[in-house]
Amino acid sequence: xxxxxxxLWVNPRIHRTPYSPRVEAAGVxxxxxxxxxxxxxxxESVTADYxxxxxxxxxxxxxxxxxxxxxxxxxAKLVQLLTPRDISKATVGRCLYTxxxxxxxxxxxxxxxxxxxxxxFWLSIADADVGLWISGxxxxxxxxxxxxxxxxxxxxxxxxxxxxxxxxxxxxxxxxFFRFAKLDFHGYPLVVARTGWSRQGGFEIYLDVPELxxxxxxxxxxxxxxxxxxxxxxxxxxxxxxxxxxxGADMTRMNNPYECxxxxxxxxxxxxxxxxxxxxxxxxATGPDRRIVGLVLDRADLxxxxxxxxxxxxxxxxxxxxxxxxxxxxxxGIAIAMIDRSHWDEGTLLDVELxxxxxxxxxxxxxxxPAALPxxx
Amino acid sequence: xxxxxxxLWVNPRIHRTPYSPRVEAAGVxxxxxxxxxxxxxxxESVTADYxxxxxxxxxxxxxxxxxxxxxxxxxAKLVQLLTPRDISKATVGRCLYTxxxxxxxxxxxxxxxxxxxxxxFWLSIADADVGLWISGxxxxxxxxxxxxxxxxxxxxxxxxxxxxxxxxxxxxxxxxFFRFAKLDFHGYPLVVARTGWSRQGGFEIYLDVPELxxxxxxxxxxxxxxxxxxxxxxxxxxxxxxxxxxxGADMTRMNNPYECxxxxxxxxxxxxxxxxxxxxxxxxATGPDRRIVGLVLDRADLxxxxxxxxxxxxxxxxxxxxxxxxxxxxxxGIAIAMIDRSHWDEGTLLDVELxxxxxxxxxxxxxxxPAALPxxx
Numbered sequence: 001x002x003x004x005x006x007x008l009w010v011n012p013r014i015h016r017t018p019y020s021p022r023v024e025a026a027g028v029x030x031x032x033x034x035x036x037x038x039x040x041x042x043x044e045s046v047t048a049d050y051x052x053x054x055x056x057x058x059x060x061x062x063x064x065x066x067x068x069x070x071x072x073x074x075x076a077k078l079v080q081l082l083t084p085r086d087i088s089k090a091t092v093g094r095c096l097y098t099x100x101x102x103x104x105x106x107x108x109x110x111x112x113x114x115x116x117x118x119x120x121f122w123l124s125i126a127d128a129d130v131g132l133w134i135s136g137x138x139x140x141x142x143x144x145x146x147x148x149x150x151x152x153x154x155x156x157x158x159x160x161x162x163x164x165x166x167x168x169x170x171x172x173x174x175x176x177f178f179r180f181a182k183l184d185f186h187g188y189p190l191v192v193a194r195t196g197w198s199r200q201g202g203f204e205i206y207l208d209v210p211e212l213x214x215x216x217x218x219x220x221x222x223x224x225x226x227x228x229x230x231x232x233x234x235x236x237x238x239x240x241x242x243x244x245x246x247x248g249a250d251m252t253r254m255n256n257p258y259e260c261x262x263x264x265x266x267x268x269x270x271x272x273x274x275x276x277x278x279x280x281x282x283x284x285a286t287g288p289d290r291r292i293v294g295l296v297l298d299r300a301d302l303x304x305x306x307x308x309x310x311x312x313x314x315x316x317x318x319x320x321x322x323x324x325x326x327x328x329x330x331x332x333g334i335a336i337a338m339i340d341r342s343h344w345d346e347g348t349l350l351d352v353e354l355x356x357x358x359x360x361x362x363x364x365x366x367x368x369x370p371a372a373l374p375x376x377x
Numbered sequence: 378x379x380x381x382x383x384x385l386w387v388n389p390r391i392h393r394t395p396y397s398p399r400v401e402a403a404g405v406x407x408x409x410x411x412x413x414x415x416x417x418x419x420x421e422s423v424t425a426d427y428x429x430x431x432x433x434x435x436x437x438x439x440x441x442x443x444x445x446x447x448x449x450x451x452x453a454k455l456v457q458l459l460t461p462r463d464i465s466k467a468t469v470g471r472c473l474y475t476x477x478x479x480x481x482x483x484x485x486x487x488x489x490x491x492x493x494x495x496x497x498f499w500l501s502i503a504d505a506d507v508g509l510w511i512s513g514x515x516x517x518x519x520x521x522x523x524x525x526x527x528x529x530x531x532x533x534x535x536x537x538x539x540x541x542x543x544x545x546x547x548x549x550x551x552x553x554f555f556r557f558a559k560l561d562f563h564g565y566p567l568v569v570a571r572t573g574w575s576r577q578g579g580f581e582i583y584l585d586v587p588e589l590x591x592x593x594x595x596x597x598x599x600x601x602x603x604x605x606x607x608x609x610x611x612x613x614x615x616x617x618x619x620x621x622x623x624x625g626a627d628m629t630r631m632n633n634p635y636e637c638x639x640x641x642x643x644x645x646x647x648x649x650x651x652x653x654x655x656x657x658x659x660x661x662a663t664g665p666d667r668r669i670v671g672l673v674l675d676r677a678d679l680x681x682x683x684x685x686x687x688x689x690x691x692x693x694x695x696x697x698x699x700x701x702x703x704x705x706x707x708x709x710g711i712a713i714a715m716i717d718r719s720h721w722d723e724g725t726l727l728d729v730e731l732x733x734x735x736x737x738x739x740x741x742x743x744x745x746x747p748a749a750l751p752x753x754x
Binding site for chain 1: 386391405411417480506626
């Protein structure tokens with residue numbers, strides 16, 4: 001759970017955000033790079049950040065969740081082409097978690113799609129240049145594909161509702177899960193969604209007026225002083241507990257959506273046209289060869305998962321850990337792993353090789369991890 | 378020229394390379410992230426690295442230059458669709474610096490294209506997911522688009538020829554500039570090209586046998602001990618002197634190739650079919666509104682160029698600096714900037730605003746910078 005020793009070199013190829021001055025004033029101690037943009041990943045420590053997130057409320061600079069806008073008469077048709085999820089019934093104001101697949105059924109990204117109008121969508125993307133993919137596919141469609149200057153700020157934690165209502169008023173309470181509303185800030189209607197990459201509750205504010213970045217941060221910081229608000233970021237422990245997947249780490253283009261447990265978003269029974277239908281029908285017929293599961297690890301002193309860790313059963317490699325951490329609340333090591341069908345059943349005992357060559361035993365768990373884990377076998 | 382204070386957080390979303398253990402043993406002090414991969418950017422110091430590069434020979438882990446492979450009966454047709462450069466006459470064994478443009482003429486990337494066979498190309502890409510772009514465009518073409526496990530290692534510096542011939546034999550000397558040959562290493566024919574992101578001379582070895590990464594590094598390190606070889610990386614000073622452009626920093630998809638001085642690669646007079654022909658013909662008719670130039674800065678104590686710096690003439694903003702450094706050999710500050718047509722003539726005097734609010738005067742220069750600069754005005 002430590003950052004590597006070398007520093008991060010920043011130049012204009014890696015973008016700062018409207019919130020960077022506040023993030024740095026708050027003492028960000030580690031950055032990652034995500035969609036060519038700085039992503040804060042640690043402030044005080046991963047464990048202290050985790051504890052605070054679960055008790056209070058945090059402001060997260062997630063500007064790196066770039067928006068790809070698809071607009072025009074063919075917008076809905078083109079967005080549908082990208083995904084096996086049936087988006088035809090979605091109403092304006094919906095946020096849809098949407099796996100994108102290529103012609104081979106491989107996962108290209110897993111954005112949240114915001115339906116802004118019948119002919120206008122934002123894809124709030126994970127770490128890959130999805131705009132290039134859609135631009136390439138979109139040749140011949142009557143659409144415009146852009147990457148507008150939108151800088152999401154997440155407000156996450158159990159006190160998020162209270163904080164947001166102090167700044168945006170009582171309308172915040174009416175926003176349902178995975179819905180958005182347009183709420184006024186300094187005279188601008190901002191898209192405010194009840195979404196975010198934690199399970200502590202909260203919102204994402206899609207700021208499309210970059211000049212207001214510092215004012216927005218400051219308004220939330222001031223209104224939240226009595227709520228113990230502070231700068232935070234997606235937390236490596238909490239997101240594993242919650243079973244939230246990270247594209248590029250837990251799954252890649254080499255994986256299909258069934259391997260990622262996105263079965264509910266593969267609406268093959270609907271008359272929708274999308275790339276990869278033939279490929280996904282073949283997977284659906286037999287089921288995937290492997291799936292993402294949780295692992296409970298019999299080790300508390302886990303190193304940082306910088307590269308995937310081998311998972312074995314006897315002499316056979318049966319999968320790989322893609323992220324791991326010690327969970328203070330669960331009192332054990334927890335991991336997300338891609339495991340072969342032969343060994344993915346809940347309760348299966350496996351072995352995991354750590355980077356130093358030592359081994360730990362692991363037990364397959366559901367995701368998200370149950371709040372109270374059974375005693376280790 | 379300093380790295381930012383926060384550390385870089387690494388997880389499986391950001392890839393290590395076959396050479397990472399040696400890079401870290403050599404004391405890498407700053408990393409960047411490029412194509413989801415670690416890119417070393419500093420060892421001893423930028424100035425010490427620069428001096429060593431210009432006198433000796435360095436090993437650069439440029440695995441982040443990912444290869445997009447396009448293969449199949451329609452490969453040449455699809456690669457041509459991507460670029461205004463006429464690739465029809467290129468022979469197998471050629472490396473072609475190739476600006477890629479979208480339908481609006483915007484620059485998508487500036488890879489070196491290696492023609493491996495009449496129906497097989499590698500695009501050695503700058504920082505963007507070009508594989509997604511080509512996959513999207515390639516629907517309907519009889520091609521396969523992949524990102525193979527190729528990890529370029531650059532050998533750069535005035536002693537590169539001597540070092541490479543010690544490891545790969547006398548055939549190295551026969552490789553002409555921007556050509557490649559397949560040379561044996563441990564029984565594997567590796568693509569070895571006389572290319573690289575410096576003007577000190579050198580090669581790039583396209584290792585496609587990742588298991589041989591450490592052996593390749595060690596063979597070069599051992600053979601080069603008497604040549605004072607060491608680990609290095611693309612150097613922020615040397616590349617500005619040389620006028621080598623960085624996609625994402627010096628130019629983006631908002632720029633057309635003429636703005637980047639790629640006129641020679643815009644073969645609009647040839648009967649080639651490529652995206653953006655109409656858009657580029659319109660630019661060619663009037664000439665671009667701005668161009669990349671060099672600037673000689675009247676300041677030695679330049680801060681790191683983390684974000685673009687405003688360039689003015691009187692009360693008017695006329696462009697932006699995209700990278701800058703103090704050049705010990707030229708004895709002055711130097712920068713790469715995008716400057717409006719009204720002020721791009723060599724010798725024009727301009728003003729540059731630094732991040733601390735102070736100003737420096739600047740004089741427009743050709744790129745690469747002349748070896749001996751005229752005395753500052």
